Amino acid sequence: DSDSSRSYILTAGHCTMDGGGAWSTYWIFVPEFDTNPTFTCADSKHGCWVASALYGDSGFKNAGSFGAAIPYDYAIAVVGTGGKGGGQLDETVGGGFGLSVSDLGGQAVGLYGYPAEGKYNGLDLTYCQGSAFTDPYNSSAWGVKCSMNGGASGGPWLKGDARTFAATAVGANSYRYTTGGLNNLYSAKFTSRTSDVFAAATAGSASGNVVRVTF
Numbered sequence: 001d002s003d004s005s006r007s008y009i010l011t012a013g014h015c016t017m018d019g020g021g022a023w024s025t026y027w028i029f030v031p032e033f034d035t036n037p038t039f040t041c042a043d044s045k046h047g048c049w050v051a052s053a054l055y056g057d058s059g060f061k062n063a064g065s066f067g068a069a070i071p072y073d074y075a076i077a078v079v080g081t082g083g084k085g086g087g088q089l090d091e092t093v094g095g096g097f098g099l100s101v102s103d104l105g106g107q108a109v110g111l112y113g114y115p116a117e118g119k120y121n122g123l124d125l126t127y128c129q130g131s132a133f134t135d136p137y138n139s140s141a142w143g144v145k146c147s148m149n150g151g152a153s154g155g156p157w158l159k160g161d162a163r164t165f166a167a168t169a170v171g172a173n174s175y176r177y178t179t180g181g182l183n184n185l186y187s188a189k190f191t192s193r194t195s196d197v198f199a200a201a202t203a204g205s206a207s208g209n210v211v212r213v214t215f
Contacts (some may be wrong), residue, residue: 007089008201009077010099011154012172013060016075023213027051027077031093033114037123046092047083053214055201057193061211071140073174073188076201095165097158099198101190104132104142104170109159111144111185113152113173122151128185135186142171146185149176157187
């Protein structure tokens, strides 16, 4: 989504933090990274967009542990013009997705990410699809059967047809369990607090449960 000068990127809250719980001080987005997987902006397909602001939930920032932060593990990065052509992100790559806080129980959801552990190398956009269910160990999170692992964090959960941009964002890759043979990927359940973060990002202001850092 965008206005006349900004575009908005959904990610996980922990993808906006550096070590020790501090906000990231430099955050970039490389669309279609897998087309020419390189960490040099000039060599990527479209170039890079640098965030001017990050918006998250105070519940994540102040949780004290990741277990307590799970219900709030979402964030919005705001980017202006950029890339090789100096244009808007959504105008360059096409389309955009709205955000929904609807109940996902039993519904088909598509998950995207760049997993980088085990059989994965972090260079290929990977996709899973499955029916969403409530995490039996954490009722504030949705799960989908999916083998993606570390590196996939922040990738979107989409409901609908992503190929034609007729979809809505309903989650973001957050965590998985590494013991017990649980081959699932989880996202915080989006709520009105998530909508508050998105609304604050589009308005360029922060209040209530929303926290913001600008660069």
